[in-house]
Amino acid sequence: MITFTFFLIIGAALLLSLFLLARGTARADGAARALVDAKQALQALQGELLPPGLVERIFTKHDFNFVTSSTPRHVQVLFMAERKKVAVCWAQQVHAGVLRLMNFHVGQARFYTQLSLATEIKLAMNFAALLLACRIMQVALYVGGPYAVPGMIERTVGTAGRLCEASEKALAFLEPSQGDELSKGSARDSAVM
Numbered sequence: 001m002i003t004f005t006f007f008l009i010i011g012a013a014l015l016l017s018l019f020l021l022a023r024g025t026a027r028a029d030g031a032a033r034a035l036v037d038a039k040q041a042l043q044a045l046q047g048e049l050l051p052p053g054l055v056e057r058i059f060t061k062h063d064f065n066f067v068t069s070s071t072p073r074h075v076q077v078l079f080m081a082e083r084k085k086v087a088v089c090w091a092q093q094v095h096a097g098v099l100r101l102m103n104f105h106v107g108q109a110r111f112y113t114q115l116s117l118a119t120e121i122k123l124a125m126n127f128a129a130l131l132l133a134c135r136i137m138q139v140a141l142y143v144g145g146p147y148a149v150p151g152m153i154e155r156t157v158g159t160a161g162r163l164c165e166a167s168e169k170a171l172a173f174l175e176p177s178q179g180d181e182l183s184k185g186s187a188r189d190s191a192v193m
Contacts (some may be wrong), residue, residue, distance in 0.1 A: 021093050044097050058146065059150060099131065101163065102127040105167070126159070136152070137170065
């Protein structure tokens with residue numbers, strides 16, 4: 001009976017240690033997921049939402065001028081309604097991407113040993129100002145349409161671009177280094193020979 005109790009205690013201790021080990025791995029996966037989410041948010045902002053060509057195309061008046069000069073009134077109304085939806089949707093996606101980046105920075109700020117209090121405060125103020133500007137821009141686009149606030153759109157896109165650059169520097173360690181690419185290339189070359 002004593003032997004059975006001894007093995008039962010050892011089994012319970014092993015199960016407990018496995019549980020604690022698995023729980024620690026889940027936290028590491030969560031941290032990795034946060035890094036991947038931040039990288040995806042950054043790529044979506046830089047590559048899909050903030051390129052000058054896209055922003056210019058959404059908010060250009062050339063299409064508006066063409067439609068108002070050569071189409072019936074109901075087509076003009078439809079065009080404005082659809083362009084407004086596109087502009088508001090774009091502003092919502094920019095806001096969501098900035099929010100994802102901000103959440104990453106807030107969650108990871110404690111791990112940056114070189115980050116000073118002044119830098120943290122400046123970054124927090126920039127994120128807060130950008131999120132507020134995105135909300136104001138959404139409301140202005142919803143109320144006034146895509147051509148109501150061109151100056152605000154330019155400033156918001158510029159600020160978002162600067163924050164993307166700061167985030168890109170913070171996430172630079174996720175990019176493969178040139179040494180890694182060279183070693184992969186030399187391994188590939190030796191495999192071919």
